[in-house]
Amino acid sequence: MKLSKTNPNTINLIKSLTKQASAENAPIWKAVANDLKRANRKNKEVNVYHIDECTADDETILVPGKVLGEGNITHNVTVAAFKFSKEAENKIEAAGGKCLTIKDLMAENPKGSNVKIIK
Known part of the structure; x- marks a missing residue:
């Protein structure tokens, strides 16, 4: 398949x-590869408040797009994404969380177990 x-x-x-x-x-x-193959205008953007609403403490999530800094996050969560805004990265880390690239998450968790995808 041509990209x-x-x-x-x-x-x-x-x-x-x-x-x-x-x-x-x-x-x-x-599934993540298929999401990234889509046209750029269809790429997903997720705000930190949405991550906060959809997760609990110590969960690992993956965003096949960009994480933006709108809202607040109140608990620690590991977030892997294609891109992060600087504000989103600061808010996630300030709440005790961790920001990873998708490649880093793949290296840490080769089977992708216990990872929730948020679009």
Whole structure:
């Protein structure tokens, strides 16, 4: 399948996710790769208040798009995303959470177990 993406980093991430999905029999990575293949105008943006509403303490979530800084987060959560705004990153870390790239999460959790996708 030909990718319509031109950014080499995005293309490499999609290829890595697809390879990881096959190697670990982990459909979560295939789902994220498919989300990243979409047109840029359809990429998801999630605000930290939405993450706060949808998670509990010590959960790990993945956003196949950008995390924005609108609202507050009141508990620690590990968030992996394609991109973070600086404000979102600061708010997540101030609440005791952690911000990761999708590639870092894939390295830490190859099977993608106990990861919730938020779109």
